Amino acid sequence: MAGEAHPTIGVPGAVDREELRVKRELFDIPEGVIYLDGNSLGAPPRHVAERMQEVVKHQWGERLIRSWTEGWWEAPQRIGDRIGRLIGSAPGQVVVGDSTSVNVFKALMGAVKGTSRTEIVCDESTFPTDGYIAQSVASLAGLKIRAARPSSLDLTEDTAVVLLNHVDYRTGELHDMKALTEQAHGVGAQVVWDLCHSAGVLPIELDALGVDFAIGCTYKFLNGGPGSPAFIYVPQHKQGTFENPLSGWNGHREPFAMEPAYEPDPGIVRARVGTPDILSMLALDAALDVWDDVDLAELRQRGLALTALFRKHVEKLTGLEVITPEVRGNQISVRCPDAGTVMRELIARGVIGDHRPPDVLRFGFAPLYVTDEDAIKAAEILADVTR
Numbered sequence: 001m002a003g004e005a006h007p008t009i010g011v012p013g014a015v016d017r018e019e020l021r022v023k024r025e026l027f028d029i030p031e032g033v034i035y036l037d038g039n040s041l042g043a044p045p046r047h048v049a050e051r052m053q054e055v056v057k058h059q060w061g062e063r064l065i066r067s068w069t070e071g072w073w074e075a076p077q078r079i080g081d082r083i084g085r086l087i088g089s090a091p092g093q094v095v096v097g098d099s100t101s102v103n104v105f106k107a108l109m110g111a112v113k114g115t116s117r118t119e120i121v122c123d124e125s126t127f128p129t130d131g132y133i134a135q136s137v138a139s140l141a142g143l144k145i146r147a148a149r150p151s152s153l154d155l156t157e158d159t160a161v162v163l164l165n166h167v168d169y170r171t172g173e174l175h176d177m178k179a180l181t182e183q184a185h186g187v188g189a190q191v192v193w194d195l196c197h198s199a200g201v202l203p204i205e206l207d208a209l210g211v212d213f214a215i216g217c218t219y220k221f222l223n224g225g226p227g228s229p230a231f232i233y234v235p236q237h238k239q240g241t242f243e244n245p246l247s248g249w250n251g252h253r254e255p256f257a258m259e260p261a262y263e264p265d266p267g268i269v270r271a272r273v274g275t276p277d278i279l280s281m282l283a284l285d286a287a288l289d290v291w292d293d294v295d296l297a298e299l300r301q302r303g304l305a306l307t308a309l310f311r312k313h314v315e316k317l318t319g320l321e322v323i324t325p326e327v328r329g330n331q332i333s334v335r336c337p338d339a340g341t342v343m344r345e346l347i348a349r350g351v352i353g354d355h356r357p358p359d360v361l362r363f364g365f366a367p368l369y370v371t372d373e374d375a376i377k378a379a380e381i382l383a384d385v386t387r
């Protein structure tokens with residue numbers, strides 16, 4: 001694939017095969033498995049298990065409660081900054097904790113607080129949890145909810161906030177963050193971006209684009225582990241007025257003063273709620289070590305090249321329709337009758353992807369551990385299974 005031009009980037013997509021192999025060595029993936037489900041649950045970096053042993057044995061077992069003042073308490077902000085680097089946020093604007101669903105709630109409630117506008121607009125094809133939470137927020141805040149396609153949002157001065165998925169979880173389509181953020185701001189609305197399928201996939205410029213809020217999970221392309229804590233981005237200029245609807249003691253200005261009245265921390269800490277899930281958070285922290293030297297622009301090139309390669313082979317070898325548009329994340333979705341049965345057969349033959357009802361096979365390409373050979377072989381096995 002090296003050197004093939006790609007229309008969504010417009011520059012040669014140089015894939016360094018050697019480097020892909022080197023990174024693969026950092027991950028625990030069983031022999032014989034082609035793992036194409038990093039868009040659901042990323043593979044574990046090999047050193048995480050050992051680190052967690054140290055965390056349990058030393059930090060928890062030996063240091064006991066002292067560990068809270070030896071790094072645990074600040075972990076949500078410290079790890080938030082590590083993620084911030086990957087999503088175009090200056091330090092002090094991202095905090096890790098809670099689930100994506102909970103963070104969608106915080107961000108949306110924060111966005112509609114005090115508004116005289118009347119509607120929340122939600123991506124029509126959003127991952128369901130975002131839509132469900134938006135409905136709760138609309139009902140709690142007395143607003144209407146309107147579903148719309150990102151390509152025709154029809155925003156007006158009634159729109160308080162727009163909730164958008166950066167990459168569509170079903171088709172893999174990548175939405176234009178710059179244009180859509182500008183569109184929302186053009187009518188004075190705010191925008192909340194769900195980065196679940198784009199964090200760790202491509203360079204994101206939250207600060208530069210003036211995004212109002214962003215949230216995302218860490219268990220997909222960021223390899224944080226099953227149920228690892230999510231993140232929320234609140235830019236500096238919004239922090240003073242951002243009202244966290246879940247006013248837990250971790251977001252208090254003086255959490256250990258044990259005051260009866262809630263007074264929020266002046267900064268990003270106000271987005272915290274309760275005691276962080278330290279074991280999961282430190283597994284994420286360890287996993288992020290593999291991300292420290294990753295150049296996201298280069299990674300993006302590899303992701304585009306891998307997905308292009310897989311698409312080409314699927315189209316050549318199977319009669320199946322690829323529904324992922326050219327402007328995409330690291331995912332290729334294929335329409336396939338009886339998708340559940342086909343995926344079970346693929347998994348039995350070592351190709352692990354997933355399916356979404358009624359008829360979509362999803363294949364995620366994490367360039368840190370998926371190789372060109374994997375992409376070609378997976379397409380060949382898919383052709384064999386569906387022949």
Ligand SMILES: Cc1ncc(COP(=O)(O)O)c(C=O)c1O
Pocket residue numbers: 099100101102127129130165169194196197217230
């Ligand atoms: C776009 C998107 N938002 C949210 C979620 C899940 O939210 P939570 O981590 O709260 O289960 C997913 C899970 O796949 C997702 O794809």
